Amino acid sequence: MNTYAKVRAPATIANFGPGFDVFGIALEEPYDIVEMELTDGPSTVDSVPYPLPTSVTKNVASYAALALLGRAGRGDLSFKMTVTKGVRPASGMGSSGASCVGGALAAAALAGITSDADIVWAAAQGEGLATGNPHPDNVAPSYHGGFVAVRSLEPYAALHIMPEDLRVVAVLPDIRVSTKEARAILPATVPMADAVANVANASFVIHALMTGAYRELGTALEDRLSIPYRKALVTGYDDARAAALDAGALAFSLGGSGPTVFAIVEDNGPAVADAISGAFAGHGIGSTAYCTKIGRGAEVLALE
Ligand code: HSE
Secondary structure, three states: OOOEEEEEEEEEEEOOOOOOOOEEEEEEEEEEEEEEEEEOOOOEEEEEOOOOOOOOOOOHHHHHHHHHHHHOOOOOOEEEEEEEOOOOOOOOOOHHHHHHHHHHHHHHHHHOOOOHHHHHHHHHHHHHHHHOOOOOOOHHHHHHEOEEEEEEOOOOEEEEEOOOOOEEEEEEEOOOOOHHHHHHOOOOOOOHHHHHHHHHHHHHHHHHHHHOOHHHHHHHOOOOOOHHHHHHHOOOHHHHHHHHHHOOOOEEEEOOOOOOEEEEEOOOHHHHHHHHHHHHHOOOOOEEEEEEEEOEOOEEEEEO
8 A cells, every 4th residue: 555645736716707616727826735644643734834723633634634534434544744835825726725635635545546526525525624615616626627617516516628728817915815704794695687697607608618719708707696795805806807907818807715816818917917916016915926827637746
């Protein structure tokens, strides 16, 4: 049996406009690295460079690994886990989701589990620990790569599109938004007209991604279920949007529960990134920009 696994799991943009809790895309970067080594126990977990919980039942990566091992009937295994965070926590770039996928996939590699359904389910349990809700729209794209729409975890039903040339600028302002809190401010019910608009826009998102007509995303990424309630948490959101579109972005939206914002671009990524960062700077807010693209899913980098 192998005793060491090293996994790369990418950041993601959940919701991807109108697909609240359903749509997500993987980014080429940033990403987390999770290393897991079987030991005689007790199990331990450490995260760098951000201080995250060191209890294996409170850290999302080890929690997802425990969920996977429990489901596989290997709850007897003990491990030492190290999570190297490339994705800043509370970013809106699927930071917890990347760690959850890293933990679940590392555990699966060591336990000989290859079922997508089991790995995504286990990763979603970690997401549930982090946010109070095991939504799959970060963990599924981090695991599979590309664009993913998830209908249900059990039974696992997900569709996958890989628009290889989709270029994305993601800008993370120096603001913290807790997903748990950003979920708590959402209404329990929404107006029928808003639900209808989101179904229409979601249909156009799928069409744009399947045909490469990315210009359609300009209107299709419009969301009426979560962003209108959440954008107040991201100071400068409207200015960042206007700046991105002025600089030639094809589309603009909020990443997951924020504060990351993202734009779909052609070959003008750096100009759009500068425009968005400039808009946040106008509010006295620093930011980190990633000129990236839709990316591949999680990978086992080493298994020994
Ligand atoms: N769908 C989730 C939300 C994603 O919007 O709350 C969180 O990153």
